[in-house]
Amino acid sequence: xxxxxxxxxxxxxxxxxxxxxxxxxxxxxxxxxxxxxxxxxxxxxxxxxxxxxxxxxxxxxxxxxxxxxxxxxxxxxxxxxxxxxxxxxxxxxxxxxxxxxxxxxxxxxxxxxxxxxxxxxxxxxxxxxxxxxxxxxxxxxxxxxxxxxxxxxxxxxxxxxxxxxxxxxxxxxxxxxxxxxxxxxxxxxxxxxxxxxxxxxxxxxxxxxxxxxxxxxxxxxxxxxxxxxxxxxxxxxxxxxxxxxxxxxxxxxxxxxxxxxxxxxxx
Numbered sequence: 001x002x003x004x005x006x007x008x009x010x011x012x013x014x015x016x017x018x019x020x021x022x023x024x025x026x027x028x029x030x031x032x033x034x035x036x037x038x039x040x041x042x043x044x045x046x047x048x049x050x051x052x053x054x055x056x057x058x059x060x061x062x063x064x065x066x067x068x069x070x071x072x073x074x075x076x077x078x079x080x081x082x083x084x085x086x087x088x089x090x091x092x093x094x095x096x097x098x099x100x101x102x103x104x105x106x107x108x109x110x111x112x113x114x115x116x117x118x119x120x121x122x123x124x125x126x127x128x129x130x131x132x133x134x135x136x137x138x139x140x141x142x143x144x145x146x147x148x149x150x151x152x153x154x155x156x157x158x159x160x161x162x163x164x165x166x167x168x169x170x171x172x173x174x175x176x177x178x179x180x181x182x183x184x185x186x187x188x189x190x191x192x193x194x195x196x197x198x199x200x201x202x203x204x205x206x207x208x209x210x211x212x213x214x215x216x217x218x219x220x221x222x223x224x225x226x227x228x229x230x231x232x233x234x235x236x237x238x239x240x241x242x243x244x245x246x247x248x249x250x251x252x253x254x255x256x257x258x259x260x261x262x263x264x265x266x267x
Contacts, residue, residue, distance in 0.1 A: 005033065005034055005035045006033075006034040006035070006076045006077070006224070006227035006228050006229075007034065007035050007036075007037060007073060007074065007075050007076050007077075007227065008025075008029045008034050008035070008036050008037070008075070008076065008077045008078075008079055008220070008223045008224060008227050009036075009037040009039065009066075009069070009075045009077075009078050009079070010022060010025040010026070010029070010036050010037065010038050010039065010079045010081065010220070010223075011039045011041050011062075011078070011079070011080050011081060011082075011083070011088075011092055012025055012038075012039075012040075012041060012079075012080075012081030012082050012109075012216070013040070013041055013042040013043070013044050013054065013081065013082035013084065013109070014040050014042070014043050014044060015044055015046060015213070016044070016045070016046065016047075017046065017047055017048055017212060017253070017259070018259075019048060019212035019213040019253075019257065019259045019260070020212050020213030020215075020216050021044065021081065021082065021213070021216060022038055022040060022081070024213040024216040024217055024220065024260070024262075025038070025079060025081065025216055025220040026038060027262045028216070028217050028220035028221050028224065028242070028246075028262050028265070029079075029220050029223065029224045031224075031242075031262045031263065031265055031266065032221065032224030032225060032228065032242070032265075032266075033224075033228070034076075034223075034224045034227050034228060037069050037073060037075065039062060039065050039066055039069075040057055040062075040065070041056065041057060041062065041081070041082055041083065041084055041088050041092075042054050042055055042056045042057060042082055042084040042088070043055045043057070047254065047256060048212050048253065048254045048256030048257045048259070049254075049256035049257070054082075054084055056084035056085045056087070056088055057088070058087075059087040059088060059090070059091050062088060062091045062092075063091050063094075066091070066095050070095075075099070075102060076102070076103075076227040077102065077103045077104075077105060077223045077224075077226055077227040078095070078096065078099070078102055078103070078104045078105070079104075079105045079106075079107070079219060079220055079223040080092060080104060080105070080106045080107065080131065080135075081107050081109050081216060081219070082109040083109075083119070083123070083127065083131070084119075085123065086122075086123060086126055089123065089126055089127065089130065089131065092131070093130050093131065093134070096131075096134045100134075103136040103137075103223075103226055103227075104134050104135045104136050104137075105135070105136060105137045105139070105219050105220075105222050105223040105226070106131060106132070106135040106137070106138045106139070106173075106219070107138075107139050107215055107216060107218070107219035107220075108127070108138060108139070108140050108144045108147075108148060109144075109215070109216075110124070110143070110144050110147045110148075119147070121150075121151060124147055124148065124150075124151035125151045127148075127151070128148065128151050128152050128171060132148075132168065132171055132172045132173050133171070133172025133173070134172075135172070135173045135174065136173075136174045136175065136226075136232065137173075137174065137175045137176075137177060137219075137222055137226075137232060137235075137236065138168065138173045138175070138176050138177070139177045139179065139215065139218055139219045139222065140168075140176070140177075140178060140179070141178070141179045141180075141181050141215060142161065142178065142179075142180065142181075145161060145164050145165060145168075145178050146164070148164075148168055149164035149167060149168065152167060152168065152171055153167065161178060161191075162191075162193075162198070165178050165191065165193040166193055166195070166197060168193075169193050169194050169195040170195045174194065174232075175192060175193065175194055175199070175232055175236070176192070176193045176194075177190060177191070177192050177193075177222075177236055178190065178191045178192075178193070179215070179218065181214065185206070186206060187203045187204060187205055187206050188203065188204045188205075188206050189201055189202070189203045189204075190202050190203075190204070190240055192233065192236055199233065200233060200236075200237075202237065202240055204240065204244050207244075207247050207248060207250075209250070209257075209258050210257045210258065211247050211250055211257055211258050211259075211260055212256070212257035212258065212259055212260075213259070213260055214243060214247055214260060217242070217243045217246055217247075217260050217262065217265075218239050218240065218242075218243040219239075221238065221239035221242040221243055221265065222235045222236055222238075222239035223235075224239075225238045225239055225242075242262075242265035242266060243260070243265070245264050245265050245266070245267045246260035246261055246262050246264060246265040247260050248264075249261040249263075249264035249267075
């Protein structure tokens with residue numbers, strides 16, 4: 001009998017460089033021997049240096065993408081990437097309400113590496129209220145953590161990153177993985193929290209250069225490992241290892257950011 005592959009449904013923006021966004025999700029999930037279902041939330045105009053435009057898809061197109069797929073295919077894990085506006089968020093929430101027991105891995109794509117802001121403060125507050133409580137794992141970097149925490153409570157502008165992560169977990173996210181790629185430390189330390197506090201931390205050698213799609217790779221790798229049966233903590237660790245290997249073996253297609261080499265992720 002032919003084995004059924006685990007299925008990850010990905011909501012994300014399309015990146016024409018194939019370094020980040022939906023294309024990064026597909027490459028990562030496929031490398032982990034899972035099958036990606038791809039829901040396009042927006043069309044972006046970008047290269048490896050900058051994002052110049054984002055065009056959200058109409059909500060009815062997103063609804064029909066999902067409806068048609070779910071008539072035919074069972075999903076094991078939902079992975080959420082770019083949420084470009086409130087209409088798209090509501091379509092995602094409508095799907096998640098129908099599958100409350102399915103794991104959700106949420107990568108809060110708030111800004112591009114070049115500084116383009118994808119999410120308004122109003123939308124960030126909606127995400128906190130409606131998407132965060134439905135998420136099994138949220139994977140913010142330091143800048144995204146700051147944005148999420150400020151949307152949750154402006155007083156957290158003055159809080160430590162530990163306190164910010166703890167408050168996000170207590171706001172509904174089951175696990176919060178804070179990545180240290182945007183810190184000034186010699187190495188990169190990633191920390192996993194739940195509502196009770198720090199669960200574990202991992203330190204990785206900081207790599208030279210800037211990478212296009214590292215956050216997408218991490219969240220998708222966690223999704224793939226969890227869809228294939230690994231526990232949350234094990235999936236988080238394996239996802240980091242996959243991402244670090246992909247970045248260490250990154251390659252150039254321009255003079256801009258390097259592209260993670262997902263073919264090398266499972267080394």
